[in-house]
Amino acid sequence: MDAEHMTSFTRGERVASIEISEIVQISEAAARKRAAGEAVITLGTGEPDFDTPDHVKQAAVDAIWAGDTKYPATRGNPPLIDAILGKFRRENGLTFERDQIIVSAGAKQILFNALMASLSAGDDVIVPAPYWTTYLDMVTVCGGRPNVVTCSAENGFKLTPEQLEAAIGPDTRWLLLNTPGNPSGAVYSVAEMRALGAVLERHPRVWLMVDEIYEHIVYGADGFTSALQTLPRLADRMLIVNGVSKAYAMTGWRLGYGAGPAPLIKAMAVVQGQATSGACSISQAAATAALNGNQDFLADRCASFRERRDMMVAALNQSSGLSCQMPEGAFYLYPSCEGVLGLTTPGGAVLSTDADFCAYLLDAHGVAVVPGRAFGLPGHFRLSYAYSKELLESAAASIRTACGALR
Numbered sequence: 001m002d003a004e005h006m007t008s009f010t011r012g013e014r015v016a017s018i019e020i021s022e023i024v025q026i027s028e029a030a031a032r033k034r035a036a037g038e039a040v041i042t043l044g045t046g047e048p049d050f051d052t053p054d055h056v057k058q059a060a061v062d063a064i065w066a067g068d069t070k071y072p073a074t075r076g077n078p079p080l081i082d083a084i085l086g087k088f089r090r091e092n093g094l095t096f097e098r099d100q101i102i103v104s105a106g107a108k109q110i111l112f113n114a115l116m117a118s119l120s121a122g123d124d125v126i127v128p129a130p131y132w133t134t135y136l137d138m139v140t141v142c143g144g145r146p147n148v149v150t151c152s153a154e155n156g157f158k159l160t161p162e163q164l165e166a167a168i169g170p171d172t173r174w175l176l177l178n179t180p181g182n183p184s185g186a187v188y189s190v191a192e193m194r195a196l197g198a199v200l201e202r203h204p205r206v207w208l209m210v211d212e213i214y215e216h217i218v219y220g221a222d223g224f225t226s227a228l229q230t231l232p233r234l235a236d237r238m239l240i241v242n243g244v245s246k247a248y249a250m251t252g253w254r255l256g257y258g259a260g261p262a263p264l265i266k267a268m269a270v271v272q273g274q275a276t277s278g279a280c281s282i283s284q285a286a287a288t289a290a291l292n293g294n295q296d297f298l299a300d301r302c303a304s305f306r307e308r309r310d311m312m313v314a315a316l317n318q319s320s321g322l323s324c325q326m327p328e329g330a331f332y333l334y335p336s337c338e339g340v341l342g343l344t345t346p347g348g349a350v351l352s353t354d355a356d357f358c359a360y361l362l363d364a365h366g367v368a369v370v371p372g373r374a375f376g377l378p379g380h381f382r383l384s385y386a387y388s389k390e391l392l393e394s395a396a397a398s399i400r401t402a403c404g405a406l407r
Ligand SMILES: Cc1ncc(COP(=O)(O)O)c(C=O)c1O
Pocket: 046, 105, 106, 107, 108, 109, 132, 178, 181, 182, 211, 213, 242, 243, 244, 245, 251, 254, 255, 256
């Protein structure tokens, strides 16, 4: 077709302002360098380096040979729904009915379904920063307005009750919390959650969505308490988001689940029914085995993450200009790089922003990490420590050298 008759594509307004996530962009930049023959260590992606357990893989193989290959139920197949009910009873002391559970292609789709099912134009969703980048774009795609509240490092990157009270307005539909958190690793204590709950009790129109996908990666002596355990009075307006990706090293299986009030779950099923239908039947069989099977290895994996966390926090705090808090959960660090801003690289470039620092780390020292601006709190950067000890040691040495070379 000649140029005169070609129609150029324009995006719809819900996605007009959204770009491919910075996390993906960093991975792509690292991949380009690797393809060009350069050594690159990527600490950018958030997935466990463990393998999916063998009994889970076997359950998937068995499902294939048993002919479990037809359209699954939109909300999830009964054996998996039962396994999820059992998980909530066993691990969280929570009792749900079957119509309060939905299974999706990842926790990501649970979040999307919930926002799509509930938001009208102009509704706002309170998102504490630093946030997982996806939250913001998802709220926008679903027609809502993200209401970002900055949570300082001094307060452990956590939302305070005062901040919550000040952020709630007539259009607030949801507070979206993530604990343990990506990118900060922050975990809300029972007392902190209660204090936020007390504010929400004064605002009955505001719902609470809590992403608990990292629940099995917590380091504190108190372990993990689900928000619904702490705030049972909010049961009729709370959605718990979870999945098997992080705990069972099943990121590629795409299997998440949500638990909440039946009318919300029903509306989420309406969205999912028109988008993807039920989650992959084979992945559902695998997730059923994961949730019903032996859970002992979770503690070992968590201990391994703790060792790596301790090593990396110490190494970063020995790098001049960086300072890193000790996070209480997940497998991310969110160090401040304020101390290197304004300094000059050996190549003569002045580092003005966290993105400049991350570009310098990648270009000059072959370490890929994600700038804090992607998570709504600049002056920091995120790295994942779900990598081998050798790789982390090598990355830590490069970061130390990179910082030491700045003037
Ligand atoms: C906070 C948080 N929620 C949800 C997800 C996505 O989980 P899933 O793989 O189940 O879609 C991630 C993945 O990085 C995450 O960090």
